[in-house]
Amino acid sequence: MKIGNIGRLDPDLRTQGISGLTHGAKMEEEVWSEFYGNPERLAFESEQLLAELTLQNMDEYADIQTDDLPQGKEREVLIKQRVNQSFF
Numbered sequence: 001m002k003i004g005n006i007g008r009l010d011p012d013l014r015t016q017g018i019s020g021l022t023h024g025a026k027m028e029e030e031v032w033s034e035f036y037g038n039p040e041r042l043a044f045e046s047e048q049l050l051a052e053l054t055l056q057n058m059d060e061y062a063d064i065q066t067d068d069l070p071q072g073k074e075r076e077v078l079i080k081q082r083v084n085q086s087f088f
Contacts, residue, residue, distance in 0.1 A: 006032060 007020030
């Protein structure tokens with residue numbers, strides 16, 4: 001729900017006709033005002049907070065090894081879908 005509250009402040013969502021949740025807290029407005037237009041700073045500060053919470057050095061926390069990640073693939077799937085059901 002928190003992201004929906006923040007979504008109400010996003011002008012890009014408004015242009016798409018998405019309003020987000022209508023009621024929110026003052027803190028969401030403060031966070032939006034502080035970080036809107038500066039996603040790099042938001043990413044850095046959030047990584048810094050996560051490192052502190054996990055008692056790790058930020059370099060260790062943010063060091064993600066991507067060499068061993070499996071290759072993404074696609075597959076075709078045939079599914080059976082129930083339609084026009086009046087009783088569950």
